[in-house]
Each structure stands twice: as structure tokens, then as C-alpha cells.
Amino acid sequence: MDVEAALEKFHSLKVSEIMPRLDTMPIVTADSDLLNVLKLLRTRHHVWVVKDRESMKLVGVIRYMDVIDILLPPESHRFKLGMTSRSMRSLLGGATKAEDVADRHPLTIEEEATVLDALIKMRRYKAQVLAVVEGERLVGEISLRILIDEFLRLLRVGGAQWKG
Template structure:
């Protein structure tokens, strides 16, 4: 990093010495009138490893075209190769106590809810669970029809969020990344013909990108 900043500083000084601006011409004329003519500092005849232009300087730190192509290829790989297939799910008829225990047991913020045919029918997230658990602390005047329904619900299907955002099995890593960034999701359910095929998480994406970067640097 010090070498990098040092080259930037040297290049900046070098470019500044090429008279791109008028500089402090007023001060120079005043010094000449007073007999104190200012002599320009000697510029070293040779700057080691100094590029002639800023563009050439940046090229020293950019990956080669071949390396860039190899790394960019991971953006277009399908998430089928990255997703988790053995997903912890909640059955739509599961009692609320079972739902609460799953959130206490696993470090996930969301769980998919499926029916008997493994079709994705909804999701339950931490916000919903906290809203129910802390409902007794909320004044009745703050209750909404939705919170009332959820507080009286006895099954997972009564509190789940219906029509969850999903991603298709043939979507790319870039598609999944854009979706998660847009909606601020940590995990997204992968759907295939209406059935739950798996889950893709931000951690999965980061892990794969880091693996590709390491492979390119070593390759």
C-alpha cells in the first residue's frame, strides 16, 4: 500500500511539473522584481518505475484481460451450483412453539414454509416472530388487524408471509446478488415449478467470489 501511494505521489508531482496550469506566476514576477529570482527545483532525471501517463500507471495495478475474463465468468454461473439443497423448512401446519424453537436453534433470519407437497407457500422471518413474542408489550391502541390475526394464530400458516420473493433455478450469481442487494435479503428461496429447490444466501455468493479471486491470483 505504501508503494502504491508513493507511486501516486511521485506521478502527481511529475504531472504537476509539466506546466498544465499557470501556477503562481504573480508571486514569481514579484520575486524577480525584488531580485530574488526563484530557481525551479531540479527534477530527477529518472524516476524509477514511474509511468509516463496516469493511464499507464493504472494498468500496472489492473488484472490482465485473461484474468478479468476468468473472474467475470463467475457472475454468469447458475445458482444451482451454489445453493443449499438440504433446507430447514417449516411445515405450514406446524404449531407456533415449534416455529419459535427453530429460530432459537438455527442462526437464520428466515425460514421457508412448505405444504405436504413441498410447495413453497410462504416464509416466516424474525420480524414476524418478534412482533408476536413482544405483542404483550405493545399497547392495544397500536395493534393492527394483521398483528391481531398473527397473535391469535396457532399454526405457521397463520403467521407466515405469503407470496415470498423467489429466484429461479437457472438464475445467475449476478441475478441473485442484484436481488439481495435490492431487497436487503440475506437469503432467497430458490423455486422450481412452484416447489422449493433450495436456498441461496449472501454468504454463498461471497464464498464463491472469494474462491474465484484466490484462484485467479494463484493461477
């Protein structure tokens, strides 16, 4: 298998075939204490927020970079017109739970989508990770790291050689 054939196979894979198991993903419930979320973000780039473990309804995502807003005082978010929604995402602005700071519009993709669909969406929105959903239910995630790992695995398994 050459690199072109490996890429073709890679692009046609379903997201559901390569996404990690739910129990390995960084997931918290909406009512999770914000300090516990911060502890998770010391070693993860994001944390998914779900309504509860039973429904797994996706509420949002908290990214590593969001920690800056959480730690800044509310005044640092103010504009001439007063408080912004970001100021409410600060610990000093009253945020105490995961749902208080979660981005309520996480990028999602259906589990039957292909790797090519995921790559196109990632490029369009400059995102490194997508929530894999079935309706409103979080069923997995797909990240650039997972995609790189899978492509390299395909190359090794297929014995592809770079011609360059």
C-alpha cells in the first residue's frame, strides 16, 4: 500500500471506528466543582461537560485556554458597555460549577461521519477536537492527535513507504 492508498483508506474511515472509549475521555457533569475541572485541565487540553452520566447530553466544552478567563478577575473582561458574558466565567465573578464556564457551542460531528469530514470541519473552524454525538448525546471524541495516530498506524500496517 502506498501513501496515496493509505490516505484514501484513512479518509474513508468512519469516526466511530477510531474514536476512544467514553471511559477514557475527560468528561465531567454540569454540576461538577470548578476546582476539580481545573485539576483535570492540568493534564488535558479540554474537558467535555454533560448534563449527567445517565443522559450524557452534551452541555459544552471547557478548553485549556479557557482557564485564563476562569482565573482572571471579572474587571479584566469589562468593556465600555459593562460586564460581558466572559466576566461571569471567572471564579471571582461567581463561577463555581463546570456549566458556569463551559462553551455552550462545542463543535460536533456524527459518529457515522468520515475522517475526511472531520478533517474538513477541523480546518474550517480551526479546531483540534470535535465531540462525536448521536443526537444530543456525547458518544466519543475525535482529535487531531487521534487522527495522526491512526494515519501512522495505517502506514505501518500497510507497509507504506514515503516516496520523497
